[in-house]
Amino acid sequence: MTGFLGLIVLTVGCSSNAEGQSEGRRRPNGGQWARQGLGNWGAEEVVPVEVARPFRADLESFVFGNANIEALRDxxxxxxxxxxxxxxxxxxxxxxxxxxxxxELEKSELKLNLQEVSARRENNRSIYDRSRKMLEQELTSQELVDKSKYDFETAQTQYERAKLNLEYAAIxxxxxxxxxxxxxxxxxxxxxxxxxxxxxDTEKLLIRLFVPEKDMARIQLANKARIECEMLPGRMFSGLVDMISPVVDAATGTIKVTVRVTEGTGSLKPGMFCSVYILIETHQDALVISRRALIPETEVPEVFVVDDSAVVHRKRLTLGISQGDTLEVLKGLSESDQVVVIGQENIHEGSRTRISFAGADSTAAEVPAAPQAQPDWKNKTGGKAGAWRKPQ
The missing domain is CATH 2.40.50.100 (RNA polymerase II/Efflux pump adaptor protein, barrel-sandwich hybrid domain)
Known part of the structure; x- marks a missing residue:
């Protein structure tokens, strides 16, 4: 009997020990196996993300519109x-x-008409001259003199008209x-x-744009404009704001802005459809990030930044002007920050990450959004403005 009880105790002890060992290999979250190397139970999974550092570039803000080119005189x-x-x-x-x-129109009939009225004019001139002399000698009345004067002036008018018609025959x-x-x-x-x-007159071209009234205060006379036409891909032309309508179209809520083409009149033709970018302001050496770095669906602009310990922190930003997918950062970031550009949906404040640096091709901010007046426009790093710079 004593041996039997000892066997029961031994069996229960072994079972309890095995369950303890098995439970020790389980995570508290429903029995999933813990990842190797994470240490304590329940350690958060390391999330892979791509990061890029903000960089410096010259940003330009534009008002955009589409229209057809017109000749100043048509x-x-x-x-x-x-x-x-x-x-x-x-x-x-x-x-x-x-x-x-x-x-030129056929002139024979017009020439004959001119000869006829010319002869009539000369005849009436003679009658008028004679009547004046006779009046001086009191051989005629003032009434007859006035009539001869009227006849002469009428003939003179007919002569001038016939002469003009002959000139009009040559267009x-x-x-x-x-x-x-x-x-x-x-x-x-x-x-x-x-x-x-x-x-x-194709040497003097203009483009009439209709832009939202909210932009009225931003556009000034002589603002520079960049012009791109579908029929001339890859080419950019220049213009200036020449006129701004003081009246808002109540039906559309727009104002008419006239841009005069200042460069490219030899290539541009009336009727061409084009895109016009009116330059509003330029911010040089601005700190910029890609729009894709913003955390989606937030009331204010925010991004995730990864510190030197690979831990995520949420930062609120103050933004300036934008150009395409490139945003100016006025407050909230520095050039040394590692900003998450891919993987935001999988992280939160305090998340642990495994970072990789975003390549220029995958995070290009596409600066400038508008065509450039100078094709070799560069940022201060020597590369195309808008390409993300790999952290050093």
Whole structure:
């Protein structure tokens, strides 16, 4: 009996010891095995994240808009007399100079009319001169003299009109420009006010933008603008703000801003669709980060920063201007901070991390967001502004 009780005690003791050893290998969170090397029970898992340090760059703030390029002067050239179109020396796309003949109407009838009214004028001049002399000799009345004067002046007016009509038979360019449209052919019968050509001054181009009224106070006359056209990819052109409408369109809540093209008129053409970036302000040597570093869905801008012990801390930021995905940091960070740019959703204040440095390709902030007037624009580190710099 004594031996039997001893066996029971021994069995219970071994079972209790085995359970203790088994429980010692379990984590308190539902039986999951603890990770090797984490030490105490319940140690938090190390989370891999990518970090990058803030860097210095010149940032520019823009007001953006889209519109079609227009010629400063774009007119329809019309016929001012009737006649058959006899000569047509120009075609669409031709560059013409001010005063150059664009077309001529048949002039025979106009010349005959001028000769007729010229003869009538001279006859009436003679009658008027004679009547004045006769009045001096009291051989006629003042009434007849006045009538002869009226007839002469009427004939003079008819002569001037006939002379002008003959000049109008030669249609000339009112200014130097490009023939954008020719609407008639040689031999056509032309009537007064028929549109013959459309002429545009392509050396003086403008773009009319409609921007939100909230930007009205930010835009000033002579602000620089950068212009990019879909038809000329990779090329940038320059402009200046020339006019700002003082009136807000109540229907759209926008104001009209006119940008004058100052560079690139040889390549840009009326009708081209373009994007315009009006430069509002420039901050040089600004401390910047990528927009992707911000913690999502926060009321104020915040980021996660990893300290030298690989522990996460939450920092609140004061931001300045932005350019594309690049944000200016006015307060809250320094160039030595290691800012989390990938993995924010898996960490919180106090998390332990295993960091790797984000490459330039994966964290590019895309500075500048607008086309550059100078293609070789660089930041102070010598690289493209907006590329994240690997911590040293």
């Amino acid at each position: 007119v329809e050239i019309i016929a001012r007399v009737n006649g058959q179109l006899e000569t047509l020396p120009v075609e669409e796309g031709d560059l013409v100079r001010q005063g150059q003949v664009l077309a 000339t360019a009112p200014f130097t420009g490009i023939i954008t449209s020719r609407l008639v052919d040689r031999g056509d019968m032309i009537r007064v006010n028929t549109v013959l050509f459309k002429l545009a």
